[in-house]
Amino acid sequence: MHLRKGTDAPRSLNAATLFGVLAGIFTLLLITAIALLVADQRKLLDSVTQLRTQALPTSIEQQRLARNIETLRLEGERVLSASTPQARQQAMFVVNLMASHPSILGNPRARDIATETELFLTRVTRGEQGDSAVHAEWAQLSRRLSLAADDISVEAVSLARGEVATMGAVIEGAQQKLYATLAITLVFVIVLLLLMHRRLILPLQRIDATLKTLGKTAPVLDLPPGSLHEIKAIEGAIGQLHDILQKHEETRDELERLAATDMLTGLNNRREFMHIAAGEVARSQRYGRPVTVGLADLDHFKRINDQHGHAAGDLALRAFADLVRSTLRHADTAGRYGGEEFAFVFPETTPEEAAVLSNRLRSRLDAMVIALPDGATLRMTLSIGIADASVRSLEEALSVADQALYEAKASGRNTVVLRPMAGLSILPPDFDH
Amino acid sequence: MIAHAQRLGALLGALLLLPAAATLAAPRELQVATLQMTTSADVPEARAIVELNDALIREICVRIAARCTQHPLPFADILPGIESGRFQLGVANVLHTPERERRVLFSQALWRSSSRLVGTTASIGRFGGEVRLADLRGAAVAVVKGTQQHRAIQGIAQAQRLRIVETESTGEAMALLLRGQTDFALMPVRSAYFLLQSAQGRATFTGPALLDSGLGGSVHAILPKREAQLRQDVDAALDAMRGDGTFQRILRRYMPFLAD
Structure with missing residues (x-):
């Protein structure tokens, strides 16, 4: 597999596990926050209930008590200041009523001072109290009644205010918890988005980009290993797919090569040669450039097969092919045309220049000694026909070259024959000197 | 023909709905037990005891949209009358006690007394x-x-x-x-x-x-046990009366002070 896969790659995480753990942590935090908020809400409701059922009623009762004490004090003033016995008696009845009121009797401080006041005023109405002491004692009682009323009134306000302050503190706490909950949610969302971006979106984008180039030849698939198990699995699959495609590509190339190559000599086979040569001829003719083709035939090759066997013949053909590859230029194309017959195309080359090249090949073969496995040696010669292809079709040029080859054979072999546009030119064996 | 049939149907529907509408609109009838005034106490100050209760009853009845008929009775007849359901409301300076709580419903406190x-x-x-x-x-x-x-x-x-x-x-x-x-x-x-x-x-x-032995405590209006909804209405009326000062003004009309 060509997928880059380091041995120190981080351990992959399962996406469901990762997001499950995150969701679990968040849910836990959220539940805790909600539980705290619910607790605060309960506290608030308790405070409201406390305020409604106890603090406020008690506060109202205290205010009424303060008012009753003040009424008692005012009626006491009326008892002392009454101008008629009837008015004094009427005021005294109110004093009696106030001193008997359950609100006053239920408060020890109020009860004591109310009882003391009632007894004092009763003594006054009955004339049992000396005039000189009345006003001084009443001034003291009146002051104590006023203070008691004030204190009880203040207590009533404080009672409600304390409960309201408690509610305020609870609301403030709840508000802070709410902010904390919102912050937790925000952090979770950000972390989730970052994780999704880094662990999911980026790997998926890389995978997408890789998939787009997968069909193209990419020798090594450069996918950094993802940290999530699922992403890693996809990347692995893509790597495998890439390997398969690469193998297919190589196989296809090999098949193409095999289809274009002559198995014995390794040169282009006739079909491939024709394909390449047609392209070269067409290109040269399009740009008005010279191009030349040649046909060559090993002289008396049948004798080699007959005298040394087909294996020796094959060896001779391979040796000739090697010579062709080492002698011709890189831009030249050679192909096995059939049996012991070979074809060449020389781009950017005039027939005369091609004849020089062909003659160099011919002379090198003429000088070459091929050693056979049985210790024997053999030598070969070559006849070549050259034709200009810059003004005619490939088929016509090859036909002309074939005629030149025929001429070469007819003229005694081991020679190069150039057939120009008109006439025939037989090159001497030392042409390349 | 069809139009006639539609008009006839509408008329019949309206006739059928009329009794229901009348029922909804009619004020409820309440029999209210209150304290009897004796001849020997027929002086302005003494009349105030029953007149205070009368004023409260009238205001409550207005607030709960009820047509109330007052029945002055001796105190001894009031609790049994309410308990039996003969009267739906009693305003008679009734002190709250656990024993009475078992027999009748109590409104919110009117005032306290000893x-x-x-x-x-x-x-x-x-x-x-x-x-x-x-x-x-x-x-x-x-x-x-x-x-x-x-x-x-x-x-x-x-x-x-x-x-x-x-x-x-x-x-x-x-x-x-x-x-x-x-x-x-x-x-x-x-x-x-x-x-x-x-x-x-x-x-x-x-x-x-x-105050002890049930001699003091809060004074309430009383209702039959089955009149829970009416008690809610009465309490709501009393809340409203206290809220807008009507209750306090009624008390001050008969007493020169508030001692609730």
């Missing part, structure tokens, strides 16, 4: 000056029949050799006291306040105010 002995100057002097109920021996005490005062006296009468003089109303009890037919009367302080106005100094409170 009880006190009332005596004439002569009777008070005869029994040694400032008289305490717990120390009273061999006296005749007038109480309204069926009240908490009656129950309390009954509880100590034998041990303290007290003679109970049962009356139908506080006015009657005061009248008996002023005529010298009893030594003392035990009654709610608020009722005594009204009655003492007309006694012209011949009677007065004696001894401390009493």
